[in-house]
Amino acid sequence: MNPLLRSAMIPMNTLCFQRNFAACSRALVPVQLPSRSETHLWYVVPDEVKSASLLGQYSKILSPCEKEYISCVRGERLKKTALLARVLVRTTIARYQTNGQVDPSSLKFRKNIHGKPEIGIDLEEKDRKIKNNIVSFARRYFTAHEVEMLSSIPDPETQRQHFIKLWTLKEAYVKALGKGFSALPFSTFTIRSRNSSRNCQSRDLSDSSSSDAEIVVESVDGSSSLMNSWQFTLLELAGTHFAAICVESDGSIGGRVFTPRKVTARKTIPFVEDEFHPGTDAVVLGGL
């Protein structure tokens, strides 16, 4: 066959393949943007994505830069999670475009050092083991109030889980500020529970089902302006993870009535299926 003709056929085959792929699996289901008081949380469970051909298709929607990053990641499991994370970002954003279907591979991301995201999220496995002694770690990196709270928990397992929750909340906060651990040391702010009657005493930690509890942040140097500016949601996700979300609050300072933020979680395997099980996949934890 004429080599020129052969090379011209290659793009045609790719296009046909893409059409076949779109025909035999679901297209991305478009979604309405959440309201100001709502947060949508999308997640993928890597162990549920097994098809090598699907993963191959996913690679195709990444940018050259993203593919380059993944090639530097060591190990198949980590490469897979790096791939899925980036595919999740692209496909999720593509769903919310209101002016027609958007091709997720066409999205371009720019890093902006001045921009503040105004929302931060962190996830940790509930069963994650801490190598260092928890109270020693807290003494080194957290605040005195938090050390006191952790030290007061007699059961090591409950203490470990409380530590993980606290870590995810603190991470979510510094991410929402666009800063990160090194720019905003965790010893400069305390995260704790406060119930709606404004009782500032430590809460009974076994009573985490109380929906009156609110998670708040306060500056160690005593400036109280932080507290009403940020809203936290702590969730248990898929029975395996704790997730913390921190959002800039639009409430007024002082005299604010606490209304819990609505968080809806959706599990997805992009282009294959979306699941939405309110109240089971994602359980909002009332307090810390």
Added chain:
Amino acid sequence: MARNRFPALRTSRFRVSCAAKLETVNKVCEIVRKQLALPPETDLTPESKFSSLGADSLDTVEIVMGLEEEFGISVEEESSQNITTVQEAADLIEKLVQKKEA
């Protein structure tokens, strides 16, 4: 005459003992392997990036805490963003240990 042919030898960096750096690098690798529970066959070099090995921010902080205890130093949180590879950790440790012993 050798010093003229190899100008780099005139700089003070080459006066630092290479053996000490290797020992530090090895200790850092040991702590990283333990924290990240790396399988023995995982290749770990001074250039290895923690993030490429699957370390998240909590892992990195735990590694830094392990290094503080091992070497008797204190790493400011601000410096932790500069510890992204085994070599960077080893370099910072050497710097802090020298400062401590000064």
